[in-house]
Amino acid sequence: MFSPAVTDHWTPAGDLGRPELAVVVDDGLPANRAVMVLELAEGGGLVTLTPGHAETLGLADGSRTSPAAVLDALSRAGVAMNDPDHLFYLPLAEQAVVQAESLPPTTRLLGPADASAFAVFERSAPAADLDEAFVELDHWAVLGSFDDERLVCAASAYPWQGTHLADLGVLTLPGDRGRGLGRRTVRALSAEALARGHQPQYRCQQDNTASIALAGAAGFRRYGRWHVISGDD
Known part of the structure; x- marks a missing residue:
């Protein structure tokens, strides 16, 4: 699977x-x-x-x-242990579907030229959401979805712990949620990670119902639950 x-x-x-x-x-x-x-x-x-x-x-x-x-x-x-994370991955059958999808021009890779738009995006997002999502413009791969010239959803990934797993985060601005932008952007980022030879990895806290729902909507399936010793132990 x-x-x-x-x-x-x-x-x-x-x-x-x-x-x-x-x-x-x-x-x-x-x-x-x-x-x-x-x-x-x-x-x-x-x-x-x-x-x-x-x-x-x-x-x-x-x-x-x-x-x-x-x-x-x-x-x-x-x-002491940290609160557990759910681990989600794309099943092999879903990966072929993700890679075959075409994107609208409003969802694309982001780079240094998008720094101003990304800065506005960060200022528009709640601080707690920014911290939890951990989406950064200088990550290994970054995708964004726009509404006109306004960046409203961004997702980024980086190779995780020296593996071929690409740990991803996603954030949609509060006023633009419910439009399917998170799903589209996560699937686009997943296709990019797969093209670079990495498996997209979606992690979230077990009580984050919205993130769990997004993982499922984006085609991910739960692999397991991971507990790690607390850094304060």
Whole structure:
């Protein structure tokens, strides 16, 4: 269903079994990834953690545990985790559809010549939305949709953690939502990422219902839920 670039990154061991999580102890994890829990949408997943955290939680490499058990153990051990992200990817069948779509002239790639329009766009957007979407004009790939000369929706992506996954963000100005601009711009950005040899990756918080709805409307399907250790831990 999903590209091998996705499954090889998240589950290199292949079939992990269901419904339990496989435990992987890795002494090469950086501090900001010292504990990770991946719950796959189809069941099963991974707990990846450093030897020190594995000892604290009483988990052995190659063992299995349930999502509830490991999250409870983390809580009891005082290991703070960030709120989980939903992970969405385009199924292989949908990728061919996305790449074959034609765009209206009002949706196009953005570059340095669009700096003034992008600055106006940023000033028009709520600060909290800008922070959450993380759409930047100097990212690896940037697409925008215009209403006349006004930039009303922008999406950008960058290669994620040295992989061939392109992490994307999208933002539509509040007064222009509900017009399908987010869907169109995300699909256009996805086609651009695929043309550059990367898999578009859509992440959002599990309580962001509007973003979850946009992911589905743009053809993405949920791959799993990803918990990462808090940077304050």
